[in-house]
Every structure is written in C-alpha cells, then in structure tokens.
Amino acid sequence: MTQINRQLVLASRPEGAATTDNFRLVETPLAPLAEGQFRVRNHYLSLDPYMRGRMNDSKSYAAPQPLDEVMIGGTVGEVVESKHPKFAAGDKVVAMFGWQEYGTSDGTGVRKVDDTHVPLSAYLGSVGMPGVTAWYGLNRIIAPKAGETVVVSAASGAVGSVVGQLAKLAGARAVGIAGGEDKCRYVVESLGFDACVDYKAGNLYQDLKAATPEGVDGYFENVGGEVLDATLARMNAFGRIALCGMIANYDGEPLPLKRPALLLTQRLLVQGFIVSEHPDVWPEALTQLGTLVAQKKLHYRESIAQGLERAPEAFIGLLKGKNFGKQLVRLI
Amino acid sequence: MTQINRQLVLASRPEGAATTDNFRLVETPLAPLAEGQFRVRNHYLSLDPYMRGRMNDSKSYAAPQPLDEVMIGGTVGEVVESKHPKFAAGDKVVAMFGWQEYGTSDGTGVRKVDDTHVPLSAYLGSVGMPGVTAWYGLNRIIAPKAGETVVVSAASGAVGSVVGQLAKLAGARAVGIAGGEDKCRYVVESLGFDACVDYKAGNLYQDLKAATPEGVDGYFENVGGEVLDATLARMNAFGRIALCGMIANYDGEPLPLKRPALLLTQRLLVQGFIVSEHPDVWPEALTQLGTLVAQKKLHYRESIAQGLERAPEAFIGLLKGKNFGKQLVRLI
Numbered sequence: 001m002t003q004i005n006r007q008l009v010l011a012s013r014p015e016g017a018a019t020t021d022n023f024r025l026v027e028t029p030l031a032p033l034a035e036g037q038f039r040v041r042n043h044y045l046s047l048d049p050y051m052r053g054r055m056n057d058s059k060s061y062a063a064p065q066p067l068d069e070v071m072i073g074g075t076v077g078e079v080v081e082s083k084h085p086k087f088a089a090g091d092k093v094v095a096m097f098g099w100q101e102y103g104t105s106d107g108t109g110v111r112k113v114d115d116t117h118v119p120l121s122a123y124l125g126s127v128g129m130p131g132v133t134a135w136y137g138l139n140r141i142i143a144p145k146a147g148e149t150v151v152v153s154a155a156s157g158a159v160g161s162v163v164g165q166l167a168k169l170a171g172a173r174a175v176g177i178a179g180g181e182d183k184c185r186y187v188v189e190s191l192g193f194d195a196c197v198d199y200k201a202g203n204l205y206q207d208l209k210a211a212t213p214e215g216v217d218g219y220f221e222n223v224g225g226e227v228l229d230a231t232l233a234r235m236n237a238f239g240r241i242a243l244c245g246m247i248a249n250y251d252g253e254p255l256p257l258k259r260p261a262l263l264l265t266q267r268l269l270v271q272g273f274i275v276s277e278h279p280d281v282w283p284e285a286l287t288q289l290g291t292l293v294a295q296k297k298l299h300y301r302e303s304i305a306q307g308l309e310r311a312p313e314a315f316i317g318l319l320k321g322k323n324f325g326k327q328l329v330r331l332i
Numbered sequence: 333m334t335q336i337n338r339q340l341v342l343a344s345r346p347e348g349a350a351t352t353d354n355f356r357l358v359e360t361p362l363a364p365l366a367e368g369q370f371r372v373r374n375h376y377l378s379l380d381p382y383m384r385g386r387m388n389d390s391k392s393y394a395a396p397q398p399l400d401e402v403m404i405g406g407t408v409g410e411v412v413e414s415k416h417p418k419f420a421a422g423d424k425v426v427a428m429f430g431w432q433e434y435g436t437s438d439g440t441g442v443r444k445v446d447d448t449h450v451p452l453s454a455y456l457g458s459v460g461m462p463g464v465t466a467w468y469g470l471n472r473i474i475a476p477k478a479g480e481t482v483v484v485s486a487a488s489g490a491v492g493s494v495v496g497q498l499a500k501l502a503g504a505r506a507v508g509i510a511g512g513e514d515k516c517r518y519v520v521e522s523l524g525f526d527a528c529v530d531y532k533a534g535n536l537y538q539d540l541k542a543a544t545p546e547g548v549d550g551y552f553e554n555v556g557g558e559v560l561d562a563t564l565a566r567m568n569a570f571g572r573i574a575l576c577g578m579i580a581n582y583d584g585e586p587l588p589l590k591r592p593a594l595l596l597t598q599r600l601l602v603q604g605f606i607v608s609e610h611p612d613v614w615p616e617a618l619t620q621l622g623t624l625v626a627q628k629k630l631h632y633r634e635s636i637a638q639g640l641e642r643a644p645e646a647f648i649g650l651l652k653g654k655n656f657g658k659q660l661v662r663l664i
Contacts, residue, residue: 053597224593246593256588261556261578263604265385270602272595 002029006308007070008099013057020312030102038082040093040103045329046074046124047315049247071099074129076120094123099311101331117294125158125326126300127289133275134162135285137242141271142218146171149212151231154222155196156183158326163220164193165298175211177227179321191299205230224248225255235266243272301325334361338640339402340431345389352644362434370414372425372435377661378406378456379647381579403431406461408452426455431643433663449626457490457658458632459621465607466494467617469574473603474550478503481544483563486554487528488515490658495552496525497630507543509559511653523631537562556580557587567598575604633657
C-alpha cells in the first residue's frame with residue numbers, strides 16, 4: 001500500500017495580516033526511495049517569525065516561498081527507511097523538510113543529532129537556529145561586559161529566552177520585554193532575568209525606565225515598533241543594538257522609528273543580521289548551547305500544537321504573540 | 333591703551349529654529365598676559381553644524397553651551413604676544429578659542445601648524461576636524477572596497493566633500509547629495525564625484541536610484557530626514573552607514589525614520605560617531621589629509637563671512653544649507 005505524506009503548501013499570499021486561508025493541506029503519495037536516499041518521519045516542525053517574510057512576494061534577504069509548494073521550515077525526526085550509506089533507520093536528524101510529515105533526502109543539509117541528553121525538540125529551539133541566533137547577536141554584536149544592562153524583546157520566546165540567560169551567564173544585568181504578566185513572571189522566576197517589562201500593561205517607557213535605572217548598553221531586538229522606540233530612548237552612549245527581528249512590522253504597513261537622531265547623539269551601533277549567513281559560528285555556538293541545556297543551566301519552554309493541520313493556526317498565533325516559548329507542531 | 337576683544341556670547345536658547353537674536357556681541361578689555369600665557373589674534377572662526385546642538389539645554393553627547401559665555405568654536409590664528417616658552421609671536425595655531433577675535437591660552441589644546449603648503453584656513457576644514465570626521469567615517473565605518481558605491485549627503489560641504497574624494501581615491505564610486513544645481517555641478521566637475529543628486533529638484537528617490545544603478549554599499553550621513561529615508565531604500569545587503577550628522581533634525585521636531593525594517597532585511601550596520609572621541613586616528617588622518625591638500629589631490633571650497641558680527645547670520649545660513657563649502661568667518 002502506498003504511504004501518504006500530508007503536506008501544507010502556501011495557497012496564496014497575504015494581503016495585510018496572514019490567515020489560515022493562505023495555506024492548503026494536500027496529501028501526496030510517497031515515491032519509493034532511490035539509491036542514495038533516505039526517508040525521515042518528522043516528529044516536530046518549527047514555527048518561526050521569519051516564515052512570514054517568505055510568504056510575501058517582495059524583496060527580502062531570501063527568495064519568496066513559491067506558491068503551491070511545501071512551506072519552508074525546520075524539522076526534527078527519525079530516519080525510517082534508508083538507501084543512503086551514512087544514514088540508518090533510527091537515526092535522529094535535524095533538517096529543513098518543511099511543513100510535512102515525511103521528508104526524503106540525499107543527506108544535503110541534514111544533520112544527525114544525539115537526543116540522549118538533549119531532547120529532540122530542543123534542536124529546533126535553544127540548541128538550534130533560535131539558540132544560535134541569540135548566541136550570535138549577544139556575543140558578536142552586543143558583546144556585553146560584566147555589569148552592563150542587556151534588554152531583549154520577546155523575552156519569553158525561543159530566541160529571547162536564550163539571549164537573557166546568556167547575558168546573565170556573562171555577568172550582565174538582563175531585562176526582558178514580554179507581553180503579559182504570565183510571560184513576565186516566567187522570564188524572571190524561571191529564566192532568572194533581573195526584571196521583565198510587560199509591554200501590554202500600557203506604560204512601556206516608564207516601566208522600562210524603572211527596570212533599567214542605569215540605562216541600556218545592549219539591546220537585542222525581535223519586535224520593532226513602539227518597543228524599539230522605547231528602548232532606544234533608554235540607550236547609553238556607545239550602546240549596541242542587535243537587530244534580529246521586527247515582528248511588529250511583518251503584517252502590514254512599515255512602522256517608523258520615531259527618533260533616529262538618538263543613534264547619533266548616543267553614538268550607537270546597530271547591526272541587522274541573519275544567523276544563516278554566519279555558518280562559521282554554528283559549531284561553537286551549538287556545542288555551548290547543547291552543553292548548557294544538558295547541564296540544565298539553560299532553560300526553555302515550548303508551545304506545542306498537535307498535528308500538521310494545526311500549523312497554520314499556531315503560526316498565526318505566533319505572529320500575534322499567543323505562543324509562550326518556542327512554538328512547535330508535533331507531527332506524530 | 334587697553335585692547336578690546338570683541339566676542340559673541342549665547343544670549344538665549346532657541347525655541348524651534350535658531351535666530352540671530354540668540355547671540356549677543358560684547359566688547360571685553362584684554363587683561364595683561366600672565367607668566368606662561370600667550371595671546372592669539374584669530375584669523376578665521378569655523379562654523380559647524382554641531383554648534384546647533386550645543387545651543388540647546390538638552391541631553392546630548394556634549395554639555396550645553398553656557399548662556400552669556402563665548403560661543404564654542406574652532407579657530408586658526410597667529411600668536412601676537414607670548415610669555416610661554418613654547419609659543420612665540422608669529423606662530424600659527426589651531427585652537428578652540430570660540431567666537432571671538434583674540435584667544436588667550438596656556439597652551440592646552442592649542443596646536444602649532446605649518447601654513448607653508450597648506451593654507452591656514454584649511455586647518456579648520458579638510459585638514460581639520462571636518463576632514464578627520466570624513467576620514468574616520470569613511471575608513472573606519474564604511475571601509476569601501478574598490479568598485480563599491482559610496483553616497484554622502486551635504487556633499488559639497490566641509491565633511492562631505494572630503495568623504496567623496498577619499499572614496500574615489502579608494503577606488504569606489506562616489507555619489508553626492510547636495511542642494512541645488514550649482515552645488516551638484518561643483519561636486520561632479522571640481523571634486524570629481526561620479527554623480528550628484530540635487531535633493532531640491534523634487535525627485536530625490538528616483539534621481540538617487542538613477543545615480544546608483546548598483547545600489548549603495550556605504551552611506552555617510554550628514555543630514556537625516558527624507559535624505560536618509562531615500563538612501564536607506566537604496567542600500568545593498570551588508571551596507572554600512574556612518575552616522576555623522578542629522579542637520580535636518582537640529583531645528584525643531586524629531587524626524588522619524590520611515591522604514592527601519594530595512595536595517596534588518598538588508599543586514600545593515602549603522603554606527604553613530606563623534607570624531608573627538610577617537611583621538612587615536614587624528615595624527616594619521618591629519619598627515620594624510622595635509623599631504624593630499626598640499627599635493628592638490630584634495631580640493632575644497634570655502635564660504636567666508638567677513639567680520640565677527642556676521643557670524644550669527646552665517647551660522648544660521650549654514651543650518652539652512654546656504655553655505656557653499658566650508659563656512660568660515662574671517663576675523664581680520
């Protein structure tokens with residue numbers, strides 16, 4: 001009996017906010033493996049803000065997601081069948097198989113991982129692309145000195161949670177910005193940040209000021225919009241801003257930066273970056289992050305949607321900050 | 333007979349745009365020199381955009397100019413009387429004596445210069461603070477590779493003119509932005525830029541696009557506002573922006589940056605800087621700039637107002653772009 005692979009393809013491009021109607025579930029029979037191929041049953045699909053950019057047909061750092069093809073995405077899973085000399089059934093792998101239940105590969109871009117001490121799903125989060133993103137922005141752009149203050153937005157998320165914990169390990173004061181009391185409590189109590197500001201409480205600048213009495217030396221930006229405006233106004237001279245994401249901009253009209261002259265008066269450094277363009281740091285970063293997770297010195301939280309068909313809804317929730325921690329879809 | 337020193341002091345802080353009423357001319361008798369002092373007859377006073385920031389009583393990178401004291405400013409002149417072992421009558425010096433005809437000093441912050449091959453006034457321009465500003469931003473932030481495109485705003489001014497000429501010497505394509513046909517013609521024909529866009533012509537973005545067919549790799553910003561928005565939209569991936577001035581912001585309300593998300597999508601570097609905070613580069617930069625001016629490989633133009641009493645009007649003209657080249661006041 002031919003096995004069926006369920007897949008989610010991009011059906012249409014969003015006009016304004018993305019909706020579940022932009023995706024379509026299709027069922028595709030799996031072809032027999034050719035020599036040199038192997039097949040992976042995906043256990044988890046990673047949902048990440050960058051995917052929103054790919055849904056547009058506009059100039060960006062990456063080519064748009066083609067219509068009617070499987071949505072791009074990181075996955076972890078287990079090899080279930082192999083005609084490849086280096087991959088055997090039972091191997092656990094990280095890959096970019098996208099929004100589907102099975103992946104077929106010749107090994108290109110697929111990495112075997114060890115889930116003895118690190119849970120498989122963590123390879124999509126703290127010990128994966130989001131973790132390396134945090135590592136790069138913090139260590140290569142912000143480079144905090146002991147005693148400095150580092151602020152990170154989307155602080156309870158997959159990237160932000162790692163930024164603040166690494167900043168603490170470097171001896172800095174870590175201040176998060178997150179949406180809602182629950183997330184803020186988690187950021188302080190479970191992740192060990194020094195403070196967290198709830199941007200939904202309606203008093204962002206004043207609360208941030210209170211949480212950063214000595215100003216801000218490093219800012220890791222995942223959000224943009226009013227959160228960026230508020231933090232910019234708290235930056236100390238010679239501050240560094242790692243510009244990683246501007247999720248507030250992804251749906252709809254561009255959000256302006258209100259006071260760009262602060263970049264000059266405070267002699268700030270701003271560096272936009274995409275972690276995939278810095279492959280040189282991945283081995284070192286993944287080794288450190290994996291060790292910290294295995295030692296339980298780096299904590300994280302996951303929001304898990306069950307079943308491929310729930311991916312669109314979970315993804316749209318992610319864009320609105322409804323997730324709490326790394327957003328995953330469990331596919332088994 | 334006691335000699336009189338004419339001085340301009342800050343009489344009041346601007347509300348909105350600066351006006352000539354913010355300054356007051358005073359006449360002060362010169363005291364006899366004490367042992368270890370010398371007196372300089374200032375020949376030229378430098379007018380620079382940074383002075384506008386000092387007129388405000390707001391947080392900036394420098395302390396505000398105190399009211400009723402001589403306005404800050406760079407000067408060149410000649411020692412006319414000395415009780416100092418290292419300075420003799422006839423020595424030419426660069427100093428920060430401010431908006432006045434005479435300066436008295438114990439030598440702190442005063443530098444002797446040689447005007448045999450470099451005109452004295454150039455030590456306030458291409459071979460002075462504006463020149464080193466251009467040198468630092470171009471070499472230490474933009475660091476253009478041969479064949480890259482470098483854009484500079486206020487291109488006919490004291491800083492911009494040096495930026496573009498140094499970019500050309502580094503093998504880059506130099507594109508200026510300036511206000512008016514005359515300035516643009518000068519930038520191309522006399523300074524040797526590859527192109528110049530007249531922002532007053534009303535078609536800034538389209539004209540800039542035509543002048544930068546391969547996009548922009550480095551941008552030296554002196555202006556801010558719509559000029560920054562337009563150039564940002566032309567930046568290539570991994571572009572560098574040296575943020576030196578935002579003269580469009582100096583009078584009045586902050587001007588927003590319309591599309592900050594471009595900093596991320598194009599992975600741009602932005603670095604605000606103040607050249608006085610980088611004293612390590614001054615000797616190397618001044619040597620190079622002095623050599624280039626003496627060899628007539630670095631060209632410049634001056635707007636000269638005659639007489640101290642004309643300084644306020646000339647300064648306000650500078651803020652509005654009425655100067656053409658380095659704005660000076662001749663004091664003799």
